Amino acid sequence: MFETPHIHRRAMLAALVTSAAARLVLPPNPASAQDAPLPSWNEGAAKQAIVDFVRATTERSGSNYVPPEERIAAFDQDGTLWVEHPIYTQVIYCLDRVPAVVSKKPELKNVEPFKTVLSGDREAIARLSLRDLEKILVATLTGMTTEEFGAEARKWIETARDPRWKRLYTELTYQPMLEAMHYLRDNGYRTYIVTGGGQDFVRVYAEKVYGIPPEQVVGTAGATKYGYGEDGKPFLTKEPKLLLNDDKAGKVEGIHLMIGRRPAAAFGNSGGDRQMLEWTGAGAGARLKMLVLHDDAAREYAYGPALGLPNSKVGTFSQALFDEAKKSNWTVISMKNDWKRIFAFQ
């Protein structure tokens, strides 16, 4: 200011007054700039929706106040917290596990779909039917104890790398969403993952990667069976029987089963999250309902009919979902416009 001698006296006075007033309201805090919430979010409607929601629901005197025990925020995982395109990470895990399964059961070697997976022919693997995929999931996700499964999955998630970024899959989490989770938790929210992915799989890394403990992971879950080892020690075996298909309406049913409260905030990115957002929105008071739109082909991917692009094989942001979002006052997050950066490593 003092380096600008021609500055208008009135403007200078105004600036001084404003600065003094600011100092009165906000005590000097060297960390405040750094601690500002959501640093990887651009200013805009999406960031503002999160900030407004948190303010409205935590102000004790406000009509939208939500008591701490009711502060539940639900996050879809694939496509909402980390990359889902062109194929779900857990499916890659299952494909990677096929050789180990076949080495234990050599009779599967020449049986489809295992034969195709073993061939390593990517084109052929991409053409596998849903039914084939199901056979692979059953063979690689069931039939072992929960401890064996946890150990295998942990080993894989700590070493496997994606082909595009050559990074661990857990590095392909969206930095702005990690910040949204932190911000909500800093304001008394408990963050839950509500995923179509396998509950046991996600629990392996959710605490380390998202700060979300196993009991706050709701996912597709199979039955387990209690038994005893030769040493008399009990164990649980993962059975090929579906208990909870945590997708679409199943997400709301899973929330009821596992949490028993209606979330106040929900984040998704596809038709699989529609009912969860509807359920969240149907509660009283301020509600946060957000959908991540994959519109950033350069930094991540762009897909979905809402963009006039073909569907991904995975998440489907259809025109119908886009229309419901508009009608129901859900906030669409544009990865391209709302996020300063996508990944922490960028």
Added chain:
Amino acid sequence: MFETPHIHRRAMLAALVTSAAARLVLPPNPASAQDAPLPSWNEGAAKQAIVDFVRATTERSGSNYVPPEERIAAFDQDGTLWVEHPIYTQVIYCLDRVPAVVSKKPELKNVEPFKTVLSGDREAIARLSLRDLEKILVATLTGMTTEEFGAEARKWIETARDPRWKRLYTELTYQPMLEAMHYLRDNGYRTYIVTGGGQDFVRVYAEKVYGIPPEQVVGTAGATKYGYGEDGKPFLTKEPKLLLNDDKAGKVEGIHLMIGRRPAAAFGNSGGDRQMLEWTGAGAGARLKMLVLHDDAAREYAYGPALGLPNSKVGTFSQALFDEAKKSNWTVISMKNDWKRIFAFQ
């Protein structure tokens, strides 16, 4: 001390020294006597087991230290936290609901088992088969929305009284167990109910009665179905399809599904809790495994083969369970000897 002039001088000196030392170690705290844990427990092996376990698992330097996120304590409900004899409280609820169900579906009026329930003939009702009971549970616990069920169950639990004590059923909770829950929570444990009872039913009152929030109630759970009302608002309907039979091995499967961690402490009272205690005990480090024995006919009830008494229709503390408890170092809580009082109102 000063009222005993003949006291030995050395003993008096020792007492003074001890008292001074105590004053040095423990700063004067007028609330300390009142805050002593487990006031309704008599001194003895059971109380000591709880205190020792808490000390061992919360001492940071100890080899049995359990980090806060792993501090999970699981409690059976019926017969462990409140009276289960001669009939589970939830079954009384279901019987009480029959007239309302029949008034909506008059065609059931002359159909068994509804006819018998409507007759009010206690003897005949007591003779109903398990299959009959199942029909009553399905008719009274399913077919309505989760909100309708919650409202009905809440109304009942806040007014219905048991015939022996003329008290609300929620007053028939065991004061020593409420204190054990508080003591564990004061030491960083999260307390879960793991009950064969209905998850939706117990969640109605668990927060108020036990301080246990809905997401920490694991119980027998049925499927729900997502749908929309005429106003477009979504709701969940309780379906007559069992998802989780949270009893015996099902308790361990339920713990895996809903918590995803092995409890460090578990409390039960019957064969339905055997696997949960085994599972808890199979983990490393200090483990607390306790069984409530109903041996107090005067203040509550006495039943079970372990006492040479016939089984209750409900919880069954068999000789085999007693033997396993002995072999596996589980602690049996004698209601008669270990508890100063059973209920808060006594």
